[in-house]
Amino acid sequence: MNKPTKVSPPSTRHTRRWPASLAVVSVLVLQLLVPPQINALPRWLMPVLGGLLLLPLVYMNPFHLRRDEPWLRPVEVVLVAVLVAVNAYYLAGMIFFLNNGDANEAKVLVKSALLIWVTNVVSFAVWYWEIDRGGPFARAPEHEREAERADLLFPQMTVDLPGWKGWLPGFTDYLYVAFTNATAFSPTDTLPLTARTKVLMGIQSAISLLTIAIIAARAVNVL
Template sequence: MSKPTMVRAPSIRHTRRWPASLAVVSVLVLQLLVPPQVNALPRWLMPALGGLLLLPLVWMNPFHLRRDEPWLRPVEVTLVAVLVAVNAYYLAGMISILVNGDPNQGKVLVKSALLIWVTNVVAFAVWLWEVDRGGPFARAPEHAREAERADLLFPQMTVDLDGWKTWIPGFTDYLYVSFTNATAFSPTDTMPLTARTKVLMGVESAISLLTIAVVAARAVNVL
């Protein structure tokens, strides 16, 4: 009599959290490089504040999303909102230099613009990652939780092709959406569906446009 064949249950692949955490840490490190002419705040303030907000998130889910706590999303959204607010403050300082500052501070303007633009892209990528369909926990197939309605319409969600029917966006997808929105100043292949994502993408486009406009204005002055 043959022995019954043992069927091994498929392993659960948990959604990765470390790409988003690494992106936030990189942005906090960039805050140390902002020129003092633009940043009147203590240089250590933003990395310290961001580290305090990031610590419980990393402690709960260091590499993958395994433990869902109701207070985690508000903490993450607060962290991103603080980053965006401080980034807008840096942008205001950069515009002030262009209008009233030393005309020979071209290197300061270019360096500040680059840091502000990169921070803008990463911050809004994390923000979109956290709000789309109720957040990464609600979207993850390994968690028995009903997701909210979609905030973003990805191209993969509109095609009926083998291998894409159960596709779930990861952080890299939201980073790409944020990058293209900051570059084109409008949505490209992924469309915002809800009012909150339209507001977020609109604010990101405005910050990016103003940042690039300052550098362009400086270039015109040089010419």
């Protein structure tokens, strides 16, 4: 008599959301440290605005991506776009300060450059995480959504090695892509495949280049 086939229970694995949320919260807290010399707006404005956009995302999926709602992705994209736009505003304010203010205030220059650079890395890391292959819900195997074509070519996707079959990138992988792009001003081990990703990487590199080449270089001369 044949034994009945044992059916494995369905997988309860869910893609983690909290690393991306924690990164955004960290950037919002940093906005409270923006020097008034480069920011004419109230310091609380950006943390409050970003917090209002982040709140529904965390409420729907506090730790893992379990509830897939159509409106979640547009809210996420708007949040990241606001972070990038405000960061560009800080960069413009920093350049204006260099040309019209007291450019010998080294602490202001270093503090502003560091804040702009960190915000640049985190904001674009979340953006890459959100758009690659249609977003984290489309990439997650536990959700019944068809993933779009890949926007980024990770090296793990090109090798045939034991233990890497079915590999999927997490937020840390996108954070590393954003970090290396902001440091080298170009892709390193992960290549952009689509036009939208190339545009985003170009914008991120431009912000990073201006921050380091113009602002940080001036700060070093002052010191």
